[in-house]
Amino acid sequence: MEVQPYVFFNGRCEEALAYYCEKLGAEVTFKMRFKEAPPDSGHQPRPDLEEKIMHANVRMGSTSWMASDGNGDPAASPMSGFSLSLTADDAASAERYFNALADGGQTVMPFQATFWSKGFGMVVDRFGLMWMVTVPDKP
Secondary structure, eight states, X not given: OOOOOEEEOTTOHHHHHHHHHHHHOOEEEEEEEGGGSOGGGOOOOOGGGTTSEEXXXXXXXXXXXXXXXXXXXXXXXXXXXXXXXEEOSXXXXXXXXXXXXXXXXXXXXXXXXXSSOSEEEEEEOTTSOEEEEEXXXXX
């Protein structure tokens, strides 16, 4: 069994994926726009969604997750009830990732040493996605 996050960016998926690729080293391994759906699928996108991302596969480190523009409604409720946890190899990388995610976002808990980690912080990025950035507390 495998469980993967599927994140809906309500019209900002292209921008979000480009940002994650540049700042976090993500790799988009598959991307399909609404206009690329097979003609016999019975799916006719709204004209304003044709260029938006219907589905994308994203690889970050050893993890894969999925993304979409969803119904492309920028007025949709903000993402809530979950966060993505990014575990870095070292404190310097973790702090760099945290700062990249905080750029244009909102810090919930500053990146700092805790009783369970050499570095941990929580941030809602500029796309509304909550991240917990951590460093494993290795002996």
